[in-house]
Amino acid sequence: MSSTHYEAQPESNSFLTFKDCFARRIISQPGFDDADLDDFTSYLAFEAWGALSQHLRDASYETRSSVPDIDSISIETTPHSVTETLTAYGLASDSESCQQLMRKIVEDYIKQACAPPPVWSTTRTIECEICEREVPLTYHHLIPRSTHAKVLKKKMHPESIINSVAWLCRPCHTAVHHMATNDELARSYHTVELLLGREDIQKWRKYAARQRWGVRRG
Template structure:
């Protein structure tokens, strides 16, 4: 990957967070139980291409390297304007809004990054992240790029919106006002995963502390992996 320019770091880190969430979800999914089938010595193409135990991402160090590699190579293939785009530039340019209308589809991804290195496709297939017959790389990247684009083109929240949220929580009797001073500091990847896991209302009502979140198996599994990724400390 070419060296990132100073004004590209923020968007790269955002993109890597969204991509890592998608990759980790795929990599940590339990393997489906094999169906019983009639005995046959014939090896089909689908069987031959299926990832083996040697091609797994169960080790956190390997997963960290894999996330970094896929994120870096894919980000480099994005249009240059997306690498530095922010809300203020996006909101003033109607052409950008038309060109990057959301949500992205697989076809949109193919048009956005036509020069993506074929080794990325091969790597994702090797580790069972994508499958040509079920979900190709364009379909896999579509929600990742949609989330990334939505994030960089979104208006930053106004200070008053936080006050309104606090008032609503107190009025509904879910929390005492003094309890709302507690803040859970999460990294970007964990923050986005938590909001993917539950809605704002569910988080405010049922999962309003780190301890409550960690009672959920899905959160524990994600935290176990992402907490050991080396790039978090950079």
């Protein structure tokens, strides 16, 4: 199994979801040595990815209506390289069992890729997502509510993330709104990772992380 087969693997969220589904199914097979699981699943997922229809590769909550039903998908087109590898490693006994495994993987992928976004309350964390202190938290709309109509009209972001939130302590929440306007937040800082990419947020984070919560200041 040469790395040249998958060194240029796609890095889309859909592909990574597909790869994870591959890994979960492979791990559940008896006798599999997981020492090289990442390389192994990268190779197999990359080989199988190209055989999926464009509708499947583009699967998401927004496109779920155009994703074919699992019963209508032809798994017989699984690349020979995938069938050969699965049988060689004892993960499938023949081409038929390989197709059954692939059908389960594709079904897992469709369910995960097309799942609705989480209700914001279920994303609650223990620590502030900026300063990482265990203190009382507030929720920050990553796409400010005042911009929702504009964002949807201009199709700046998919509707599925419009209500996503970050859990921030009050000082960090205030700092975020002090350092960028609502329009800027909606357009360029709609994830925690994007916020943490700002130099001023990083400076604030280092300061806030050192502050004791609950200490009265004169």
